[in-house]
Amino acid sequence: MIRRVVRDLKKYNAYCLYAVRATLKSEVAGAYLNWLWWFLDPLLFMLVYTFIVQVVFDKRMPNFHIYVFIGLNVWKMFNGSVMASANLIRSSKGLLSKVYVPKFILLNTKIFVALFKMSVAFLLVFVMCAAFSVRLTWNLLYCLPLFLSLYVVTFGLSSIVLHMGVYFRDLSNIMSVLLRLVYYMSGIFFDIQSGVPQPYSDILLHLNPIAFLIHSLRQAVMYQSAPNLPVLLAWFLVGLALAAAGIRLTYRHENSYVKVV
Amino acid sequence: MNAIDVRDVRITYRTIRSVPLRQLLSNPRAKRDAFEAVRGVSFSVRRGGITGLVGKNGSGKSTLLRAIAGVFSPDEGEIDLHGHSVSLLAIGVGFQRELSGADNIYLVGLLMGLPLQEIRARYDEIVAFSELGDFIDKPVSTYSSGMYSKLSFSISCILRTDILLIDEVLSVGDAAFRQKSSEKLRELICSEERTVVIVSHNSDTIRSLCDQAVWLHEGRVRMSGDVQQVMDAYDAFTGKKKRVADAPPAPDAN
Numbered sequence: 001m002i003r004r005v006v007r008d009l010k011k012y013n014a015y016c017l018y019a020v021r022a023t024l025k026s027e028v029a030g031a032y033l034n035w036l037w038w039f040l041d042p043l044l045f046m047l048v049y050t051f052i053v054q055v056v057f058d059k060r061m062p063n064f065h066i067y068v069f070i071g072l073n074v075w076k077m078f079n080g081s082v083m084a085s086a087n088l089i090r091s092s093k094g095l096l097s098k099v100y101v102p103k104f105i106l107l108n109t110k111i112f113v114a115l116f117k118m119s120v121a122f123l124l125v126f127v128m129c130a131a132f133s134v135r136l137t138w139n140l141l142y143c144l145p146l147f148l149s150l151y152v153v154t155f156g157l158s159s160i161v162l163h164m165g166v167y168f169r170d171l172s173n174i175m176s177v178l179l180r181l182v183y184y185m186s187g188i189f190f191d192i193q194s195g196v197p198q199p200y201s202d203i204l205l206h207l208n209p210i211a212f213l214i215h216s217l218r219q220a221v222m223y224q225s226a227p228n229l230p231v232l233l234a235w236f237l238v239g240l241a242l243a244a245a246g247i248r249l250t251y252r253h254e255n256s257y258v259k260v261v
Numbered sequence: 262m263n264a265i266d267v268r269d270v271r272i273t274y275r276t277i278r279s280v281p282l283r284q285l286l287s288n289p290r291a292k293r294d295a296f297e298a299v300r301g302v303s304f305s306v307r308r309g310g311i312t313g314l315v316g317k318n319g320s321g322k323s324t325l326l327r328a329i330a331g332v333f334s335p336d337e338g339e340i341d342l343h344g345h346s347v348s349l350l351a352i353g354v355g356f357q358r359e360l361s362g363a364d365n366i367y368l369v370g371l372l373m374g375l376p377l378q379e380i381r382a383r384y385d386e387i388v389a390f391s392e393l394g395d396f397i398d399k400p401v402s403t404y405s406s407g408m409y410s411k412l413s414f415s416i417s418c419i420l421r422t423d424i425l426l427i428d429e430v431l432s433v434g435d436a437a438f439r440q441k442s443s444e445k446l447r448e449l450i451c452s453e454e455r456t457v458v459i460v461s462h463n464s465d466t467i468r469s470l471c472d473q474a475v476w477l478h479e480g481r482v483r484m485s486g487d488v489q490q491v492m493d494a495y496d497a498f499t500g501k502k503k504r505v506a507d508a509p510p511a512p513d514a515n
Contacts, residue, residue: 015371019357022364026400029361098355099348099372100331255333259274
């Protein structure tokens with residue numbers, strides 16, 4: 001199977017890259033403010049959350065806007081990818097009934113688009129850190145393994161959701177509820193460590209990969225400290241295992257996908 | 262030398278339809294009946310040969326064509342293309358509707374396995390042939406159905422693959438384009454290197470273009486070989502049925 005994955009990756013590499021580029025291009029082509037939306041969208045949501053939490057709920061925290069911005073961006077990428085995968089086969093029916101494409105390649109293009117947008121928005125984090133004199137240290141380099149793990153975990157979960165989505169039409173309804181639950185358990189706009197009583201905060205931070213990754217990213221960017229490396233490695237490996245399981249599922253059943261949808 | 266070998270291919274549609282959850286809960290053991298669309302078909306097409314697939318609706322022609330194109334693989338048996346690249350010319354080569362026509366040309370080409378440079382080299386020719394003009398930079402979702410099929414036709418004709426599978430689209434677009442496209446198609450089909458499989462109901466088309474015909478009936482090969490012989494038999498079969506259908510209603514006996 002590994003050989004087949006490598007062969008498919010090589011063969012469809014050019015397609016994947018072109019599709020990502022074309023999708024990004026088409027998304028901004030129609031809008032007035034073009035690619036500015038990639039910054040504006042998370043920025044505006046940041047303002048909404050900052051207003052709600054700091055003004056309405058009167059919870060003060062230094063540099064809360066950067067804090068929530070990091071969380072929102074990671075969440076948007078994860079949420080978008082998983083939701084898209086539930087309907088991916090159905091929505092690419094036109095393509096799939098005409099030509100063979102390995103299904104995980106399609107998923108990869110979706111995730112790469114989301115990753116790209118997230119990376120662009122992350123540039124703003126550094127700008128804001130500089131503007132609000134948050135000290136940046138070498139711990140910043142931990143962002144790279146953290147992003148990599150985020151990609152692997154997102155891909156792994158999405159590939160399994162993709163497979164189930166073919167057979168269960170209501171999966172996207174169920175997923176949106178489930179994801180909403182995960183959203184509130186990921187500490188996007190509050191601090192799990194100080195806001196959730198023990199032992200639940202540790203459980204959340206270790207067992208919810210998104211909570212863990214968001215928390216670690218904040219640690220690396222805003223608080224100059226390293227992530228919990230064993231947990232990071234563990235989630236990276238779990239992500240790989242999920243991805244392998246997902247690709248295996250799609251390989252085994254992709255023959256019937258076109259016939260079902 | 263053969264370009265396509267189809268050996269004892271069987272393709273089954275299992276009706277594991279995608280179900281709403283409620284149905285799954287109330288009736289978890291819903292009967293999963295299987296429908297065998299292609300039941301043990303074998304034939305070969307030599308390199309450069311033109312083969313017609315005929316048969317009435319539901320005889321498994323399109324399913325077989327899609328299996329040859331690799332959209333799904335056969336449940337049993339084997340389809341060997343000897344490493345040739347293949348494209349399925351059906352209405353719409355698989356566009357991503359939110360992307361522009363130009364991007365779709367590249368994406369379709371890349372999925373056919375062509376290198377980017379080759380697509381770039383033929384890009385202008387495709388746009389010119391499709392007569393889309395400035396619309397090529399607009400999203401495919403804004404196209405009229407005529408423009409859609411013109412673009413799709415132009416791509417499959419101009420981006421060359423070794424094997425061309427044609428599914429009932431010998432005429433697309435308006436009258437002028439139809440003439441141009443059928444000339445182009447003839448030129449393509451008749452080129453020596455290209456192997457072509459055509460699915461059609463029109464026996465005149467098959468007779469004039471193909472050198473071999475395969476008649477599928479209920480998922481099996483009813484007859485195959487020389488195009489004139491097969492088509493004579495097929496016409497006799499369908500003609501007879503037509504005469505029965507066209508027979509004037511029995512006079513009312515009051």
